[in-house]
Amino acid sequence: MNEFDIIKHYFTVASHRKDVVMGPGDDCALLQVPPNTLLAVSTDTLVSGVHFFADMKPEALGHKALAVNLSDLAAMGADPCWVSLALTLPEIDENWIEQFCSGFFELAEYYNVALVGGDMTKGPLSITVTVQGTLPAGKGLKRSGAKVGDGIYVTGTLGDAALGLQQVLGNIAVPEKYKEFVCHKFEHPHPRILVGQALRDIASSALDLSDGLVGDLAHITRASGMRAQIELEQVPLSDAMQNTVSQEQGWELALSGGDDYELCFTVPELYRGQLETALANCGVKFTRIGRMYSGEPEVELVFEGRPYQLQSQSWDHFRK
């Protein structure tokens, strides 16, 4: 099969979305945006050897490439609609492409996201995904809305993906019974779409955790112009984490490890009850881990009321 046949065979999937006037195969996709909505757009690239191992299972890679992008829509509180996929491959390996598509489209169908276009090119393996979603006019969970006194929350448990990575690298020996769990968290992050939607009228700010809590929360402190304080004893660690590493190591992984794709958000104290109600049906655990204070934008860690210093802070792709 040549480039065009591959695209036709694997990437031309019928969608049930009526808002796709023209799907893949023409110069542009043509989409119908509902009236009184905002369009939310996000783009992420995954590069082989940087964001994933070259031998990562293609099914997991297809899932993850879409998941990390949907996670950005979740962090904005948007309804996912459409996706474009730019796939750069060293060669055409139909078996690989089929498995990649299986992971990609399983997640796309779960959220009723239609593939509307993209590109397939020859080159070192990398994937750029652009997702689009909609929001009611005037809504959107920005990073800049946090207020002094707001509680800081996260979904799920933190650091499990980083633990999974260390396990794969052979740096940390995870007990047999937890291996599957941490590998799954590392390879199959689940975007918190429902949580994001439920937070639309409640959270004052939000983002998704891709580079580690401390580094990511710092974006909220800068955009909102205030200080965040995290109480380490509140940071949610999984059983796998607690039964594998020391408390200090657990905090390191939870606070500076990347790839969690959980949401971190701030909520005014006044809305605490509403938050419980709104998230009750999302099936996702959430935890209050700190509070916003006035002061210079930075993330402060405390343990039993005393300041605590982390070894490493956040993931910078260009860091030596």
Added chain:
Amino acid sequence: MNEFDIIKHYFTVASHRKDVVMGPGDDCALLQVPPNTLLAVSTDTLVSGVHFFADMKPEALGHKALAVNLSDLAAMGADPCWVSLALTLPEIDENWIEQFCSGFFELAEYYNVALVGGDMTKGPLSITVTVQGTLPAGKGLKRSGAKVGDGIYVTGTLGDAALGLQQVLGNIAVPEKYKEFVCHKFEHPHPRILVGQALRDIASSALDLSDGLVGDLAHITRASGMRAQIELEQVPLSDAMQNTVSQEQGWELALSGGDDYELCFTVPELYRGQLETALANCGVKFTRIGRMYSGEPEVELVFEGRPYQLQSQSWDHFRK
């Protein structure tokens, strides 16, 4: 500078577009789509060593990365609005980034396109751009609308970019007085936005020429279910082409060379007069080069009424 500083310094450009509710720097961009419009979306990737030489001037690369995407909007007849840029770089070279941005933003400003987001990652040099534009509801120059009897047209002259490439490769010696012209056509393609907009109510089908006329026009024949006949004596060749290579070589470059980014479109005979009027103010030459016939979808070449056979057909990125 780290990743975030670079993005802030070079890629956070103030836009005058009032429809950008949230630009780069949050989890998603938030955009306002006007009522009664369709959203047109297109994505293209350029990979170093495949689509451009690793030592291509970064200013030209920035221009071209955006131009080839805007060309897809032009082919649909859309008004360009927003762009996302995913840039994968082997290292941070601020001088390179500055020049890349200069080429990218000069073109973006020309068409009032706002950069609304993207990603910067470490890896082998490649660029994925996603552009978005709008169309009045019900409009859009699809590939599938050609009818038997429609004339086939192209803008500009064909093959000059391919001639520029052969000149750079040292395969063809272009006379000194034409070198700048062919290099410019190769490195600085100009998207035919105004032509696309002017064709909205006139053309029955359209696409942009990226892989060579014969291969690209074949998409229209398949989508529209009919045969295209091109009269070789009508194919517009530049002075540079005519004064550098033989007529046969000129046709080869014009019909199977890529990177022209001119528009190819079909127009019902009835609209011939309207076409002249509509394109009169675009400042772009256009030429009738053939006609659509009923029959199996294929592109037939004739010279003085006799069938003509090309050596090579179209550019396939995975072709050995």
